[in-house]
Amino acid sequence: VLATVSPTLYFENPIDSTQFATSSPTTKLFIDGKFVESNSSEWLDIHNPATNEVVGRVPKATQAEMVAAVDSCSRAFRSWSETSVLSRQQIFLRYQQLIKDNIKELAKLITLEQGKTLADAEGDVFRGLQVVEHACSITSLMLGETLPSITKDMDTYTYRLPLGVCAGVAPFNFPAMIPLWMFPIGMVCGNTYLMKPSERVPGCTMLLAKLLQDAGAPDGTLNIIHGQHAAVNFICDHPAIKAISFVGSNQAGEYIYERGSKNGKRVQSNMGAKNHGVVMPDANKENTINQLVGAAFGAAGQRCMALSTAIFVGESRDWLPELVERSRSLRVNAGDQPGADVGPLISPEARAKVEYLIQSGVDEGAKLLLDGRNVHVKGYENGNFVGPTILSNVKPDMKCYKEEIFGPVLIILEADSLDEAISLINRNPYGNGTAIFTTNGATARKYTHEVDVGQVGVNVPIPVPLPMFSFTGSRGSFRGDTNFYGKQGIQFFTQIKTVTSQWKAEDATVTSPAVTMPT
Numbered sequence: 001v002l003a004t005v006s007p008t009l010y011f012e013n014p015i016d017s018t019q020f021a022t023s024s025p026t027t028k029l030f031i032d033g034k035f036v037e038s039n040s041s042e043w044l045d046i047h048n049p050a051t052n053e054v055v056g057r058v059p060k061a062t063q064a065e066m067v068a069a070v071d072s073c074s075r076a077f078r079s080w081s082e083t084s085v086l087s088r089q090q091i092f093l094r095y096q097q098l099i100k101d102n103i104k105e106l107a108k109l110i111t112l113e114q115g116k117t118l119a120d121a122e123g124d125v126f127r128g129l130q131v132v133e134h135a136c137s138i139t140s141l142m143l144g145e146t147l148p149s150i151t152k153d154m155d156t157y158t159y160r161l162p163l164g165v166c167a168g169v170a171p172f173n174f175p176a177m178i179p180l181w182m183f184p185i186g187m188v189c190g191n192t193y194l195m196k197p198s199e200r201v202p203g204c205t206m207l208l209a210k211l212l213q214d215a216g217a218p219d220g221t222l223n224i225i226h227g228q229h230a231a232v233n234f235i236c237d238h239p240a241i242k243a244i245s246f247v248g249s250n251q252a253g254e255y256i257y258e259r260g261s262k263n264g265k266r267v268q269s270n271m272g273a274k275n276h277g278v279v280m281p282d283a284n285k286e287n288t289i290n291q292l293v294g295a296a297f298g299a300a301g302q303r304c305m306a307l308s309t310a311i312f313v314g315e316s317r318d319w320l321p322e323l324v325e326r327s328r329s330l331r332v333n334a335g336d337q338p339g340a341d342v343g344p345l346i347s348p349e350a351r352a353k354v355e356y357l358i359q360s361g362v363d364e365g366a367k368l369l370l371d372g373r374n375v376h377v378k379g380y381e382n383g384n385f386v387g388p389t390i391l392s393n394v395k396p397d398m399k400c401y402k403e404e405i406f407g408p409v410l411i412i413l414e415a416d417s418l419d420e421a422i423s424l425i426n427r428n429p430y431g432n433g434t435a436i437f438t439t440n441g442a443t444a445r446k447y448t449h450e451v452d453v454g455q456v457g458v459n460v461p462i463p464v465p466l467p468m469f470s471f472t473g474s475r476g477s478f479r480g481d482t483n484f485y486g487k488q489g490i491q492f493f494t495q496i497k498t499v500t501s502q503w504k505a506e507d508a509t510v511t512s513p514a515v516t517m518p519t
């Protein structure tokens with residue numbers, strides 16, 4: 001039996017972290033339009049990464065609770081899929097306004113649980129909001145195709161129809177943007193949605209769910225469960241779930257892709273990255289250095305599109321001292337402190353891994369131009385901080401090059417030509433994002449055509465596509481056929497039905513049975 005409780009502290013006073021620390025509020029499940037306390041005996045602590053204080057707890061939902069959530073989605077699908085497209089559009093028009101009205105509250109929750117700076121957290125919400133705004137164009141996006149008169153009196157047309165119950169599994173690094181890549185597009189197409197946020201940052205998704213309910217989404221159209229492996233296995237196996245969207249690490253993404261696909265589900269899986277920025281000697285030096293520093297160290301490097309690897313071509317390598325000085329000037333601090341540029345990493349384990357990979361680079365012969373280990377952040381001595389770090393002389397066989405570091409570490413390689421840089425990037429197993437810095441159009445064109453990476457920026461360090469396009473990914477960074485949002489997102493969440501109809505005039509009767517295929 002699911003016990004209904006009053007809304008969680010996440011909604012009433014999500015910001016007072018001292019209150020969180022002492023009372024450790026519980027994160028509710030969202031089932032059939034109600035925020036309910038889990039009956040689970042297994043709970044995980046949620047930490048503020050700037051202090052490592054416990055700010056809340058999240059349950060591993062029980063089997064019965066997960067079944068109740070999917071059943072609710074299945075029931076709601078019957079009426080939601082028949083709701084007029086204009087009604088669904090109206091709900092998302094209201095939703096985008098509610099997200100705008102609550103952007104600061106959402107951002108505070110993100111900073112509390114994830115650690116990024118408040119300004120960056122607002123950016124996180126804003127980029128997700130853009131997807132919701134795009135979802136409001138569903139009346140055009142979901143159009144089918146028609147071809148009249150394919151033969152005498154015969155017309156063919158297609159409908160795009162929802163799939164049923166769809167599910168999303170999200171990572172910790174974009175608590176607003178990535179869930180908003182998932183359920184708004186799925187739901188506006190007429191599907192109902194089961195969301196499993198990252199167990200490390202569930203608060204923002206809970207507030208997003210509350211706002212969607214306030215916007216008028218009927219009970220059961222969005223359900224939220226929490227947990228880790230068992231919840232993911234449940235999603236991969238439950239027969240009512242028709243499609244899974246995953247964003248996160250390769251370890252989890254490959255697994256979910258395989259298990260979900262084996263069970264006959266559509267799966268789109270966005271995974272890890274090692275994004276290279278190529279610096280040509282003809283680039284605008286000032287812009288390039290600033291863009292590299294921002295893209296390598298923003299969000300403490302915990303972005304799948306962070307430019308974590310720079311390849312300096314030819315004499316652009318002379319710019320390294322200025323790059324180091326600019327990086328050194330960034331302020332490392334708790335995300336809610338004024339002037340903070342670089343916040344903490346998500347956990348002590350993440351910090352240990354980043355520090356280990358820095359040391360492995362040093363041990364394997366890289367040059368440590370800037371060392372962010374042992375950074376001291378006054379008042380936040382227990383936080384998971386690593387300051388901007390730069391390793392040069394890195395070679396492709398070093399561990400720090402081969403592994404995704406996911407921290408504020410920029411590693412630097414050198415190349416003698418653009419061809420050498422492209423070849424290096426195309427040999428890397430990942431293909432998420434990349435950027436080239438140049439003032440030469442022909443160089444930029446060659447690069448964009450030859451590099452095998454999903455998102456390519458030309459003098460744009462983090463080229464995350466706006467929602468009228470799709471977020472893609474190549475090679476080890478993506479599994480699946482259709483990508484997130486944009487036209488591909490609509491394709492992912494719909495199936496095509498093709499209708500061929502013949503309406504003959506009354507006097508044109510079919511006079512004999514046709515036993516051969518029409519030619």
Ligand code: NAD
Nearest residue numbers: 170171172197198228229232248249252270271272273304
């Ligand atoms: P993660 O894979 O640890 O967790 C993501 C989700 O999967 C969580 O909900 C978690 O509960 C679940 N999970 C974790 N391990 C699992 C396992 N072994 N089996 C089943 N489920 C599991 O990822 P994270 O640490 O939260 O996020 C960081 C990663 O996400 C980085 O690799 C980053 O590059 C990637 N990422 C990719 C994109 C993209 O669009 N390509 C965007 C953001 C983040």
